[in-house]
Ligand SMILES: [Fe+2]
């Protein structure tokens with residue numbers, strides 16, 4: 001823990017403070033640099049007006065907060081996040097799986113490849129001004145939905161694999177899969193699940209209207225560029241509105257997936273009850289996938305870290321019951337998380353079920369003590385004396401994220 005870090009409200013930020021981290025998804029604010037000094041009044045105003053509620057400051061690198069302002073330590077926040085996550089997974093709706101992960105992975109890989117191709121051509125046709133044809137997308141959503149029903153871990157683990165160029169397309173596929181899995185956890189069935197999936201697939205279609213240099217700018221956006229970025233929900237809604245057969249749910253999620261319960265989202269600054277359940281689900285799935293994906297301006301967080309960040313920001317950001325259901329869906333240790341075990345070995349979470357969110361299956365592949373690779377071996381922690389000791393950052397161990405993904409895909 002770093003004792004120099006304090007979490008404070010944006011209203012208490014002053015010139016000369018050093019921001020260690022902005023508490024919010026980087027889609028919700030223009031500060032894409034992780035750390036920066038608040039060096040001018042314009043910057044301070046942007047920070048205080050952009051809808052973010054809190055920031056972490058580093059008092060060893062800049063001014064401290066006044067004695068009368070509220071400030072939290074890393075320790076305080078860690079305890080709060082632990083409490084939120086553990087209470088979220090206390091009662092989990094069992095999502096039956098009809099096949100084992102290794103049986104579904106091959107099929108899921110084919111569905112994922114087909115999804116990438118179809119979403120890419122759907123977006124490209126829309127970019128050329130052609131009206132959307134949803135028949136293919138409907139059969140794709142159906143296939144994704146069937147795969148999630150058989151074993152949701154397969155597609156959800158693949159959905160993290162993206163590179164810079166295909167981000168927007170694969171993000172759409174990932175949000176589609178997450179919406180279906182989350183809807184299922186919330187008790188939805190049949191058509192409601194397909195609607196949730198289709199809404200996820202189409203939610204960011206408005207990004208085809210966002211200029212490439214804004215969409216993929218490596219540095220912080222200017223206020224004007226951020227305003228352009230914020231137009232994508234409405235642009236998408238306009239594209240979908242004239243396409244035949246687009247449901248009200250898809251239109252709603254497209255327009256409102258960046259709204260926030262506290263009224264600080266965009267484009268309509270809706271708040272509370274005026275944001276539908278589907279739009280609330282869209283907001284959570286969208287942020288999770290965005291922050292776990294590596295972009296040209298930012299490397300993605302590991303899944304477990306992302307869930308912890310979202311738990312830390314959740315006040316005013318997301319619907320609490322939807323967020324809890326989401327934690328139950330992806331787990332506290334989502335697939336792909338690097339964990340250290342009590343035995344000193346390291347492994348990557350490869351499979352989990354409703355009964356085992358705290359004791360998932362892990363591919364053990366490294367000895368932390370000897371600092372050497374081990375022959376990969378699948379270990380079911382629900383049947384083992386070994387247990388998770390903590391979450392590890394792959395970069396701290398110089399592990400290539402693709403190597404970790406490869407271990408998950410191995411399904412050893
Ligand atoms: Fe979006």
Ligand SMILES: [Fe+2]
Pocket residue numbers: 171175203204286290
């Ligand atoms: Fe999105």
